[in-house]
Amino acid sequence: MRNSQPENPVCSVDGSSHGAGAGDPITRLFESMRPDLVRFAQWLARDRSVAEDIVQETLLRAWRSRDALKDPAAVRPWLLTIVRREHARLYERKRLELVCLDDGIEHDGIPTSQGPDSELHALRGAILKLPLEYREPLIMQVLGGFTTAEIAQELKLSSTAVLTRLFRARNKLRAMYGLMPAPDDSASEAAQ
Amino acid sequence: VNCQEARLHIGAEPNAVSPELAEHLERCPECRQFQREMIALEANIRRALDQPPLGQSPAAQSSVVPLSAHVRSRPTRRFAAWSGWALAASILVMTVTTLAVWTVYPTQTLAHDVVMHVEGEPKSWTSSEQTSPATLNDILRPAGVELDTASGDVMYARSCLFRGHKVPHLVVKTSRGPVTVLVLRYEHVKAREHFHEDGMSGVIAPAPHGSIAVLAQGNADINDVAEQIQRSVHWLPDSR
Numbered sequence: 059m060r061n062s063q064p065e066n067p068v069c070s071v072d073g074s075s076h077g078a079g080a081g082d083p084i085t086r087l088f089e090s091m092r093p094d095l096v097r098f099a100q101w102l103a104r105d106r107s108v109a110e111d112i113v114q115e116t117l118l119r120a121w122r123s124r125d126a127l128k129d130p131a132a133v134r135p136w137l138l139t140i141v142r143r144e145h146a147r148l149y150e151r152k153r154l155e156l157v158c159l160d161d162g163i164e165h166d167g168i169p170t171s172q173g174p175d176s177e178l179h180a181l182r183g184a185i186l187k188l189p190l191e192y193r194e195p196l197i198m199q200v201l202g203g204f205t206t207a208e209i210a211q212e213l214k215l216s217s218t219a220v221l222t223r224l225f226r227a228r229n230k231l232r233a234m235y236g237l238m239p240a241p242d243d244s245a246s247e248a249a250q
Numbered sequence: 251v252n253c254q255e256a257r258l259h260i261g262a263e264p265n266a267v268s269p270e271l272a273e274h275l276e277r278c279p280e281c282r283q284f285q286r287e288m289i290a291l292e293a294n295i296r297r298a299l300d301q302p303p304l305g306q307s308p309a310a311q312s313s314v315v316p317l318s319a320h321v322r323s324r325p326t327r328r329f330a331a332w333s334g335w336a337l338a339a340s341i342l343v344m345t346v347t348t349l350a351v352w353t354v355y356p357t358q359t360l361a362h363d364v365v366m367h368v369e370g371e372p373k374s375w376t377s378s379e380q381t382s383p384a385t386l387n388d389i390l391r392p393a394g395v396e397l398d399t400a401s402g403d404v405m406y407a408r409s410c411l412f413r414g415h416k417v418p419h420l421v422v423k424t425s426r427g428p429v430t431v432l433v434l435r436y437e438h439v440k441a442r443e444h445f446h447e448d449g450m451s452g453v454i455a456p457a458p459h460g461s462i463a464v465l466a467q468g469n470a471d472i473n474d475v476a477e478q479i480q481r482s483v484h485w486l487p488d489s490r
Contacts, residue, residue, distance in 0.1 A: 200292075232288075
């Protein structure tokens with residue numbers, strides 16, 4: 059799926075462009091977003107190559123639907139939404155078992171090395187270990203800048219359910235710092 | 251808004267405060283404390299997510315061919331190569347700057363983190379639990395220390411995660427009232443540092459292995475207490 063050049067509406071292997079190319083403003087705009095998209099996809103998928111696939115597919119879909127982008131200022135949330143949907147689609151389609159983490163993430167989330175980055179490293183590990191149902195809204199909120207209402211709409215949940223998931227995500231991360239987790243009414247989300 | 255609802259909203263959106271939540275926070279110190287902790291955690295979450303999870307820079311991920319790669323002209327390629335060096339130089343400058351900041355202000359950050367940690371366990375100050383010598387030993391030994399004081403003087407003893415390491419967190423009775431002691435084997439300071447933050451006074455003193463933080467409530471000078479605690483902490487000979 060990666061690098062799907064035959065479908066690529068922007069470029070062809072022989073270098074000729076079909077309607078637009080590298081100089082096209084929309085192409086440049088999409089390309090400028092690639093690092094953000096890859097990072098967002100990596101936090102969702104926990105796998106670099108899967109993230110690259112997702113972003114490649116996202117950019118192709120975005121290009122095909124470029125007329126739907128009315129406001130170029132809204133390109134980032136628009137593309138991030140496509141990334142999230144591509145990730146969900148990939149997950150549904152392949153039933154990926156994305157439990158095992160790549161090298162570099164320590165199993166207990168606590169680094170053995172010391173230094174100013176060790177805490178951050180441990181926190182990254184802890185975020186990666188959050189179940190997707192908690193990690194996804196957290197990443198959408200913090201990294202994507204989505205509001206609770208937008209996350210609720212995208213995930214097809216009530217706003218209260220999103221609040222509960224965000225609360226639980228952070229509550230789990232608190233434990234990493236030795237902080238007392240706040241009491242959690244486990245039935246609250248089920249009631250939404 | 252009750253405490254449970256307040257914490258749900260703070261945990262979900264730490265930086266957002268509705269009028270109803272503000273009203274609750276006004277009269278609930280525990281939720282104010284919870285909010286402070288969550289805001290601090292939020293800053294760290296943002297820092298953590300600011301990089302790819304596995305440590306690679308997105309710009310370095312060259313295995314995917316950019317959408318426009320096949321129509322790039324030679325000047326663009328030269329620019330791409332130049333921009334790669336520029337990116338590398340930027341990362342180097344940022345790294346050096348970050349290291350410099352950490353070198354110049356390490357203990358201020360450490361003091362803040364110590365205060366934040368202690369604030370996260372407010373009941374430790376008023377605890378009156380009996381800590382058995384065996385329990386105390388279990389908490390202290392992994393840090394490579396012993397405490398030369400009666401275990402009855404230890405009002406609170408936990409092994410806490412602090413900056414990615416398990417550290418002994420004690421509250422000890424002294425002539426000046428209860429003081430918190432954190433044995434920070436992995437945190438090094440060059441000289442004794444005094445600080446006052448959030449109604450607490452503290453000292454972080456260098457130790458044979460790492461450092462020791464001593465905190466008391468109030469703004470009084472606790473230098474003498476800190477020295478007394480330092481003398482009570484013995485580093486085991488086989489500790490690294």
